[in-house]
Amino acid sequence: MQEFVTSVVACSPGEMKQEINGKKETVKGFNVKLQDTILFPEGGGQPDDHGLIGDVPVLRVTRQGAEAVHFVSSALEVGQEVQLKVDWERRFDHMQQHSGQHLITAIAESMFGYKTTSWELGRQRSTIELDTPSMKPAQMEALEAAVNEKIRAHVPVAVQVLSLDDPALEQVRSRGLPDDAAGPIRIIDIEGVDVNMCCGTHVSNLSHLQVIKLLGTEKGKKNKTNLLFLVGNRVLKYAEKSYSTERSLVSLLNNLGLLRDVAVLIAQNFKSNPERGNFFTLHKKEGDNEFMSIIANEIGTEETLVFLTVGEEKGPGLFLLAGPSGKVSELGPRVLEMLQGKGAGKNGRFQGKVNSMARRGEVETLIQEHCKNEQ
Secondary structure, eight states: OOEEEEEEEEEEEEEEEEEETTEEEEEEEEEEEESSOOSOOSBTTBOOOOEEETTEEEEEEEEETTEEEEEESSOOOTTOEEEEEEOHHHHHHHHHHHHHHHHHHHHHHHHHOOOEEEEEEOSSOEEEEESSSOOOHHHHHHHHHHHHHHHHTTOBEEEEEEOTTOGGGGGSBOSOOOTTOOSOEEEEEETTTEEEEOOSOOOSBGGGGOOEEEEEEEEOSTTOEEEEEEETHHHHHHHHHHHHHHHHHHHHHHHHHHHHHHHHHHHHHHHTOTTOOSEEEEEESSOOHHHHHHHHHHHOOSSOEEEEEEEOSSSOEEEEEESOHHHHHHHHHHHHHHTTEEEEEETTEEEEEESOOTTHHHHHHHHHHHHHHHO
C-alpha cells in the first residue's frame, strides 16, 4: 500500500536532530499522530519511512509504544482528514535490504552455525554482525551463491500475526522483544528457510530481491565479524558506479600516457634542432613532476640547462631546474625565491612547488643571461 486516507488525532510542537551539510542541527517542527498510518517508524535495525501527509513532507517517523509519531515542518489541524503517501523508492529499498538480511542471516546460520547478533541498514551499504571471529573468502563465496540460489527459486515470503501467549512463538527465531512491545507479534516466514519475529517491511517473494552481493568483511567488536552486503537496486547502482569509476580511471591513465608521449616528443624536437643552444625552457598548464622529469632525462642535462614549469600561468605550480651541478646549485635558490616556492636540490636537479608563476619570465631571462655569461 503506497497511499492511505486517515485523520489527524494530535499535533504538538517538537524538534529533531538532523544532519545538514555534515553537521547535526536541531530542527523545529511538529509531532503528529494519526488515527492509523502506513509509514514505518524506525526500529529493528531499519530506518523509518519518509513520505507526505497531504503536501507536507514527513521528515521522521518514530515509535512511542504502540503509536507512530510523524515529525513535520508545518502544523496540521486535529480532526482533519489527510492523504498519506509513502516515499516508495525509499520504502522498497528498505524492503529489499531487510528481507535480504533475513535471508543471509538464516543461510549463514544453517551453513556455518554463525548467528547474527545485530545488523544495520546503512545509507549505501548494510552490515550484519556475525558471532564469529572471522569468515573465510571461500565461505563468503559459498554463502553468496546459496542466497542467490534462493532468490532464483522464487521462494514466497509470508507475514503471520501471533498473540504473545501463542506456543508457536517458541519455534520462532528472535533476538528478543522491546521492553515496550504491545499487541500481537508479527512473524516473517520465508518458506522453508526462516521464521523470525520482525516489525519491519519486507518483500512478498525472494525474487523481488533481484540479487545479493556480499562486499566483504570487517573485524567487529568483541571477537565478531561484520559482513557487508548490498541487495537489489543497490547492486545495480554499485555496478553502474564501479563501471563509471573504471572508465574515469582508464581515461586518466590514457591522459597520463599521452602526457608522457608529449614529453618525449618535446625533448626529441629540441635535440633534433641543429641551432639548439645550451638552454631549454617550457611551461605547460597540464603536467606533473614525472612529465618534467621525462623531458629533462630525454634532453640530457650534462651540458644543457633545463627550466620547466607546470601549472597556472600566474598562479601556483611546480618547477624543475636541471643541468650541470654548479649552475643548478647557484641558480636554484634564486629561482625558488623569485617564484615564492619551496623546494630543494641535489645532483644537478632543483625542484619544488611555487605559489606564483607571475615572475616566470624574469626567471627565464636570469637563466639565459647566466648561460650567455658562461660561454
